[in-house]
Amino acid sequence: MTIHYPNGKSYLQSKQPKSLSQDNNTSFSRRGMSLEAELNDANAYYLATGQAVVHKKPTPIQIVKVDYPQRSKAIIREAYFRQPSTTDYNGVYRGFYLDFDAKETKNKTAFPFRNFHAHQIEHMRQCLQQQAICFAIIRFVIYDRIFLVPADYLISKWDEQNHGGRKSIPLTAICEHGYEIKYALNPLIPYLDAVDRFIKDIHR
């Protein structure tokens, strides 16, 4: 049985190899929020403070049947989830077009490619052609470490995989090629700091 602290982290977590876990004992009362919820929180903060306009796209839904009851609003009675053809987040920051997806993995040593769909990678490729700032935000749940991983790096590894390469990206490689995002107070995930470093490196 796994014992959970009130902050949602499991007790087992502290038994992970020290070298890979972030040296961060401060709790910011995350209470087990999902990465998506944390990013929505960050986006709301950035919007309210006039720093960026980034929204999560709604889930695409195929609507089949809608009822229009009298004196009340339309009720969708039959609908199905559709596969999104893009990444989940996009927006504008200092004139830059940002485009990214957020992924979590419970894997301890690598990020498995099965978390991505081919069409998401294809979308990133198309965005890069248009000079987008394109990346993935990947959380290693067990260590509670978050990285901005540039899309061009992801895509190169994805293409290698399709030609017999490994089916995952090692955490050590992500540490090297990504930009770590440290938890903070407001917003919890100050991912624009990592975006700044990323943009600086692109235009170097």
Add this chain to the structure above:
Amino acid sequence: MTIHYPNGKSYLQSKQPKSLSQDNNTSFSRRGMSLEAELNDANAYYLATGQAVVHKKPTPIQIVKVDYPQRSKAIIREAYFRQPSTTDYNGVYRGFYLDFDAKETKNKTAFPFRNFHAHQIEHMRQCLQQQAICFAIIRFVIYDRIFLVPADYLISKWDEQNHGGRKSIPLTAICEHGYEIKYALNPLIPYLDAVDRFIKDIHR
């Protein structure tokens, strides 16, 4: 009774004042497509030809009840349409972040502001602060004329309206401050041509 030609245009159309109707007798077999369908067509063309990555955002839906029948995919059984908090279209073009909404009006002399929601205008304002290329694509259905109208012009008129100004923008003003998009063959609405002219004027 209005007589319709096979291309979906009404016979009455030709009776409109010559000065306002577009001098364009060529039919491109639009068959009465909606502006949204035409824009989706243009976006698919621009994507396939590597010119831009622009998608319409899915309609936001509040899901209340989902059934998971055995051996088949999830069925949404109760859901409601939510008010979108942004514009409908965004994407990236030559490093520029594009953000726009598409509106049609049957009005003959002006575009009524009731076609916009306050939150859409607010979203445009936020995007402009981040140096977005932000606009509306407005079609005057009766004349079949389409214009790219810059967001800053729209917003200034919107603000005037809220302080006792008129509740619409005259077509003559849109002719003057907007960029007309002429129907073509592929795509039907080559709106990036108007975006090019708009960007040129911004950076002049």
